[in-house]
Amino acid sequence: MRHEADLEGEYPTLVEFDGPDDPDFPQNWKLTLKVWVTFVITILNLIGTIGTSIFGTGKEEFMHAFNISREVAVLGTTLFLVGYIFGFLLFGPLSERFGRKWPLLVGVAMSSIFDLMPVLGKDIATVLIGRFLGGLFGVAPIAVFGGVVSDCWPLVHRGIAMALVVSLVFSGPTFGPIFGGFIMGSPSFNWRWTMWVLVIIGLSVSALCVFVYPETYPPAILRAKARSLRKKTGNRDIRTASDKEGTGLKELTSTYLVRPFLTRKPLINTGVR
Numbered sequence: 001m002r003h004e005a006d007l008e009g010e011y012p013t014l015v016e017f018d019g020p021d022d023p024d025f026p027q028n029w030k031l032t033l034k035v036w037v038t039f040v041i042t043i044l045n046l047i048g049t050i051g052t053s054i055f056g057t058g059k060e061e062f063m064h065a066f067n068i069s070r071e072v073a074v075l076g077t078t079l080f081l082v083g084y085i086f087g088f089l090l091f092g093p094l095s096e097r098f099g100r101k102w103p104l105l106v107g108v109a110m111s112s113i114f115d116l117m118p119v120l121g122k123d124i125a126t127v128l129i130g131r132f133l134g135g136l137f138g139v140a141p142i143a144v145f146g147g148v149v150s151d152c153w154p155l156v157h158r159g160i161a162m163a164l165v166v167s168l169v170f171s172g173p174t175f176g177p178i179f180g181g182f183i184m185g186s187p188s189f190n191w192r193w194t195m196w197v198l199v200i201i202g203l204s205v206s207a208l209c210v211f212v213y214p215e216t217y218p219p220a221i222l223r224a225k226a227r228s229l230r231k232k233t234g235n236r237d238i239r240t241a242s243d244k245e246g247t248g249l250k251e252l253t254s255t256y257l258v259r260p261f262l263t264r265k266p267l268i269n270t271g272v273r
Contacts, residue, residue: 013237015226026151026216034152044141049172057180058191066124083135091143099220105206107140112202118195151216
């Protein structure tokens with residue numbers, strides 16, 4: 001990575017990628033690492049989209065457990081999808097400011113935690129609210145995967161990687177009833193186990209990815225490099241181009257949640273020269 005010197009020439013003050021061939025730039029990573037990143041984002045998307053349909057396989061038992069009509073039971077799926085709609089508006093912009101990794105993993109983990117509400121809920125309101133919140137956070141992999149693929153793959157190969165991820169995004173709702181059918185077909189499990197499976201897998205995978213899944217967003221990679229240099233050198237003036245943006249709640253809300261609906265925002269400087 002290239003560093004521009006300050007006035008005294010003692011420490012670097014601006015951290016940037018050292019041209020388009022910098023090995024730290026995600027598109028220059030080894031093929032195995034790029035395949036790994038694509039594989040993980042694909043699995044996370046599969047987990048998230050299975051959640052859209054697996055709940056419906058236990059609908060009959062769900063109706064009997066709470067003595068509700070079929071129309072009310074369908075809300076368990078409907079509200080999950082409504083959460084998806086609002087989740088897109090949240091996680092896409094957040095991934096452009098804080099990077100891909102943490103919004104992605106926090107979304108999967110929080111979705112799994114809120115899936116505990118249908119698992120443990122004693123009343124219909126708790127179950128339905130949990131399904132809505134599960135969808136709100138569970139959409140994170142879908143909202144972020146396009147950015148991850150674009151970060152890692154050049155245009156010549158991007159279409160292949162995108163096709164792989166998209167194919168499983170649309171396969172998840174198909175696999176959901178299959179897996180749910182196996183669960184409901186077992187005499188040892190009831191309808192709540194359709195959610196237990198998502199809780200266990202979602203929390204396990206997100207916890208593992210904290211350690212083995214890399215950040216792919218170039219500005220976030222540069223910010224991590226700058227933090228490391230500040231800690232190492234003690235020079236608090238080391239910054240990146242994206243550090244110029246405010247980090248307060250008002251600035252973040254205005255820039256990433258409101259401005260996209262009002263005007264076309266220029267792309268953030270990735271630091272590549």
